[in-house]
Amino acid sequence: MKKVSIALAVVVVIALGYSGWLYTGHNATSFASGSTVALEDYKAANPTGVPAELADKDLVTRGEYLSHAADCQACHTEPGGTPFAGGFAFNMPFGTIYSTNITPDKETGIGNYTDAQFLNAVHKGVRANGENLYPAMPYTSYTLMTDGDALAIKAYLFSLAPVSSPAKVSNLKWPFNQRGMLPLWNVMFNSGERFRPNTGQSPEWNRGAYLAEAMGHCGECHTPRNVAYAVNNHRKFAGTLTAGWHAYNITGDKESGIGDWDEASLFSYLHTGHAEGHGGAAGPMGEASDNSLTFLTEGDIHALVTYVRSVPARNSDLPEKVKTPASASHKEGDAVAGLDGVRGEKIFAGACMSCHEWTGVSPVTHYATLTNVRAVNDPSGTNVAQTVVNGVDRQTPQGRIYMPAFGEGYSDDDIAAVSNYVTARFGAKGATLTGKDVADLRNQASQKKAATKEAPNG
């Protein structure tokens, strides 16, 4: 009996400890030294709101800037759809949910929302009818946003043309389809607190923290999740797989993170979605860049750089990147052995070589250089395969960045073969993707209900 009690006590202690560990993972800025104060008690430059150069603009213009900073559009727009009309699919291991219409349509959008209802949705994840939102809506981040900033965003959204676009029906497995369980989850993982500046850090750091945590919600993709699918800040920014793409480690780890990026490269990447010698953003980061980061002022980007660089380094099992180009001859250099390698090389020769070269250093544009790019130096090959399938088509202030989407014309086996070849030839270690892996990756990133069957000659 005594043994049972001791065992039970041990179980309880472990469970409590584990819950405590899960709970303490919710605080996104607890890594920083210094103490925090309520915003109204912070005497240095205001870290919230719009930057100084926009301070005298009207409410809607300020709200537009803040809605870019919070990147509402990327998730609240379905590909090819009207901005903010919703319908974007989130494919998760336990089912699919869709973003909703946040245009001011009174029937299908948020046209009837009062300020209080809007704040409830943004801060607490509770919509007007009292139902809980799923935390795909990043309210555990947005809860840090000031009321004023959230309501400026509301003013901007209400200045848009209303679009009638009914919510799509989500499709989640039990128990994830039980919205009634979410209040319990929120107790654990939503602080419900507004941003608290840190007096031990610089005003620029505090601005960066507000932009990264309350607005841009970087951690929602770049921080691994725990067993309850909440962001686990014990591994803050250490990278994870989100929507079928690898959101890479953005901590200061030299090998697997961005410790080897200098200030200017990081600034360029966040400001334009590209940094020479490091490659460019594609997939979801390309969207974050085009819909959000490229709209921010240079001062705000500098603040983000300061903040991101202060996050403790964490190793994440990615190899050091290869910084030297491959051989100019296709006959030399690392390649995949066997038939799969022959297939990969043939596809590369026909479809890729004209822009990427056998060296990996593009003669066309530095956007297409593969040397020293993280995705190419990721032995999972995930982002290389996704880029081959989906291509890149970004409109940036510097012009269009374009790579064809090969997913429609090439089979899963072809895409696996060429991704394995590219990672072996230009990266640290070749991937070992199979056609089935590529099919899975297609499904995770898909905006369609189910993967379309391949054409017979595809």
Place this chain on the structure above:
Amino acid sequence: MIHISVNGQMQMIEDGVDPKTPLLWVLRDHLNLVGTKYGCGVAMCGACTVHVDGKPVRSCQLTVGDVGTKAVTTIEGVGKTPIGAKVQAAWVEANVPQCGYCQAGQIMSAAALLSHTPNPDDSDIDAAMAGNICRCGTYIRIRRAIKNAGAKSV
């Protein structure tokens, strides 16, 4: 005003041309060098291949603003280089073209290959030419002409 070097001559591109314009359209529409062909516009067919500092580049993807000081050579100029002249002679000898639409790009890729690999084997030819598509299927004659041009350059 943008300046680019094409076939050994410095060319001034008139005002109002967006630096983001693909080189292909500047060559065809502004410099009247229409030997370079538009095929797919997405770097998947090779018809628009030109040389930029001797390397084969798809001119539909390279913007005119990104050319900078690099030397552009087109099908109109490649015959003035010893290798280009040999390739063109070999093309005539083997009667390579059928409809001819892709051939400017084929010749540019072949000349670039021979400039660094004077005697290419089949694998070299595949590696350099696989991105140049020919709807008429003249691949066998292309291969023969490249080998003949290579043999003459020894």
